[in-house]
Amino acid sequence: MPLTRRDFFKVSGMVAGGMLAGSGSDRVLEAEEYESLRIEYAEESTSICPFCSVGCGVICHSQDGDLVNIEGDPDHPISEGTLCSKGSSLINMGKVYDEEGKGRKNPGRVTRVYYREPHGEKWQVKDWDWALEKIAERIKNTRDETFEEVDEEGVTVNRTTSIAHLGSAMVNNEENYIFHKLTRALGLVNIDHCARL
Numbered sequence: 070m071p072l073t074r075r076d077f078f079k080v081s082g083m084v085a086g087g088m089l090a091g092s093g094s095d096r097v098l099e100a101e102e103y104e105s106l107r108i109e110y111a112e113e114s115t116s117i118c119p120f121c122s123v124g125c126g127v128i129c130h131s132q133d134g135d136l137v138n139i140e141g142d143p144d145h146p147i148s149e150g151t152l153c154s155k156g157s158s159l160i161n162m163g164k165v166y167d168e169e170g171k172g173r174k175n176p177g178r179v180t181r182v183y184y185r186e187p188h189g190e191k192w193q194v195k196d197w198d199w200a201l202e203k204i205a206e207r208i209k210n211t212r213d214e215t216f217e218e219v220d221e222e223g224v225t226v227n228r229t230t231s232i233a234h235l236g237s238a239m240v241n242n243e244e245n246y247i248f249h250k251l252t253r254a255l256g257l258v259n260i261d262h263c264a265r266l
């Protein structure tokens with residue numbers, strides 16, 4: 070069975086850990102060894118760095134619902150485990166720091182659906198089922214009301230210019246391809262993406 074880069078790092082870590090345990094040493098752990106202990110019981114999932122169009126792969130470690138570490142994914146075909154300085158500091162997106170530099174989970178992070186009706190002044194908390202129904206209903210109604218089969222010169226256009234779609238850099242290439250197919254099928258022409266994917 071071929072050994073991936075990630076397998077290699079895991080095996081290397083286990084061998085190094087065994088040597089340390091077998092030695093009976095009471096020396097202070099090095100920084101890299103501390104990192105490996107910090108994620109020992111964490112759940113691992115993969116994602117994409119949201120900052121730019123390179124789309125580097127990251128491994129996210131979480132414990133009890135909290136992110137404890139983010140690092141480059143060595144199995145990712147684009148970045149092969151590397152991250153630039155922005156990607157390397159990705160974990161800080163979900164944290165706030167006090168004056169002593171101690172970080173904690175950002176209490177202002179939005180984790181629920183907030184809705185403010187047209188001309189409304191207050192935000193209402195909604196669930197995702199409600200929000201998705203509402204989005205689908207508005208897309209359907211707007212498309213039905215504004216769809217043009219031909220333009221004023223009689224050229225077939227099959228489009229609506231009343232709906233726009235803005236993608237997310239958290240979405241990978243394949244997901245972007247599906248979104249693009251959907252929006253084109255609806256007749257959208259105003260399609261963009263923060264990372265221009």
Ligand code: SF4
Nearest residue numbers: 118120121125153156
């Ligand atoms: S790690 Fe850097 S280069 Fe890679 S996607 Fe993030 S910002 Fe772009």
